[in-house]
Amino acid sequence: MAMTVLLTMLVMGLILGFAGTGGSGFIIALLITVFHVPVHAALGTSVAAMVFTMLSGTVSHLREKNVSLRAGAAVGLFGAAGAYAGTFAARLIPADALVVWTASMLFLSGVLIWVRTKMPASAETNHELPAGSRFWVLAAIAGLITGGLSGMFGIGSTPFIQLALMILFRMPLRLAVGTTMMVILPIAFFGGIGYFQAGYIDAALLVQVVAGTMIGSYIGAKFTGRAPRALLRAAMIGTPIAGGLIMLLR
Structure with missing residues (x-):
């Protein structure tokens, strides 16, 4: 089983590295449905694994x-902070409800990316970041919300982060x-700490x-x-939706 998990995660890593989205949600879906890992342990292991993957x-x-270093760091x-707080909320949600909520978030993330990437390319050409206090306000809004979603549902919230950026x-897609x-x-680091404190990380599975x-x-x-924009967009949209379907049809 260990080799099967390893090879499966190799494929998921390829998707996550290429599209930067949906991979963690797909990992959770496979851990729950194929390898029968309890949902809280699957979330905790996935969040902790994201530290190394990312x-x-x-x-x-x-x-x-x-990469935009300034925006990424802020x-x-x-x-x-949002992720660490989100792990405490996840502990209060029953396992069955958490599966449904996580799957729903994956569906929503795919839909949001589809809507945003339907906009004309000319709307994505400005690379200049906001200045002054506006930059920090936007960073706080984007970080606290997406971090909270990641900590609560273990999905990385990558489509939401991409959408915010x-x-x-005003960042271009790539x-x-x-x-x-x-x-x-x-x-992922602080979300992993929160799940570790709750005892939801399986060390062997994590490796x-x-x-x-x-x-x-x-x-x-x-x-x-190097990929055509259409292919990158399809990967960004399709992987979270596929992960949500796997979880709901388990």
Whole structure:
């Protein structure tokens, strides 16, 4: 079983590194439905694994110049606080309800990305970040909300982060993908701490998930800047929706 988990996570890492979205939700769906991991343990293990996966993917995206360091650091800072608080909310939600809510969030994330990426490309060409206090207010809004969603549902909330970066910070699609991976680093770290304190992290499973997703994420990120926009958009939209379907049809 260990080798099966490892190979499955390698494939998921490729998707996560390429699209920067939906991978963690898909991982949770597979852990629950295929490997029969309890939902809280699946969420905790997935969040903790994201620390290592995002580290690998972020390094790769930095080398490909797909990251806005200033926005990534600011949104990630506020996101870390939101994620830690979100783990306490997750502990109060019954397992069956948490599966339904997590699946619903995956569906919503796919729909939101579809709506945003339907906008004309000309709306995504401004790379200049907001200045002064406006920058920090927008970073706080984006970070606290998306971090809270990540901590509560263990999904990484990557489509929501991408949406926030593309709307609030006017980032083009590829820059939003790479910056999102940097944002999730502190979110996953503090979310993992919260789940660890609650006893919801399976150490052996974590090693298997991390080993597969780190390798896959690093490789997948190499193709983000080279892929046609239509393919990148399809991956961003399709993976969270597929993960939600798997969870609901378990």
